[in-house]
Amino acid sequence: MHDNKSYISSFCRIKNNHVTLNGDTVFSKEGTYSEFIKSAYKNLDIKYPKFFKMDRLSKLAFIAANVVLNHENVTPEQEENIAIVFSNKASSLDSDRTHQTSIQNKENYYPSPAVFVYTLPNICIGEISIKYKLYSENSFFIFDNFNAKHLLTYANNLLDTKKADKVLCGWVEYDGNNYDALLYLVGNKGKTEHNTTEINTLYNS
């Protein structure tokens, strides 16, 4: 049983060439995913050169996290106890495929270390943690479908047990040409109640 009420203070959605914050579009651009996400990075004035070295899944998670955390005035200079709980369906399959391609031919066998390091989905959590100096709990779950109940239970448990003051939660999916990110920040303040109905409403909107 959840002890205290928790709330969603901000959420970011990235899909269909749009970046939205709390339902309002903050950036949009037609084109391929690579063109779109690079333009989003530049337009949102993030200034973090390591972004260009990230795989496609990490870029997606990184931009979505930036939008939420900046809106919540979270800065790398001020250490905050924010946990991260992400989920998706395809895990790191996009980078896994790229790595597989590089080792497919025994006559031309040159696996790229820069690709290999992203063959785990939770690396995207590491990228966000490094930028914002988040040293709290983190987990990445793989589900067949978006699982609001699990995200709710896990985040509330972190808050109830005082493992974290806030939790950045959500879904970050990149597979083929399909991408979708919904990240939201949960804490003890906010306008939207943190429950499965509200989480599913955000996801289905």
Added chain:
Amino acid sequence: MDALKQELKENLIEQLNLEDMSPEDIANDDMLFGDGLGLDSIDALELIVMLDKNYGIKLTDPKEGRAIFESINTMAAYISEHRTK
């Protein structure tokens, strides 16, 4: 040698995803790691792969990399002497 240095700068930018940098931004004696271009340990591994893939040079002792990858000048000198392709 100048052509090789230019080629190395272009490869570095492309393979290490040094976005917003052009070959003109990299001086031949700039430190590639530390305070120079700020490359990291994964970049170092990519450079080792690049030596093998592009020039047929296999570094068996990773410690060698420290001196070889100091700058474009040191890389070009090593490659000129040891390349097999």
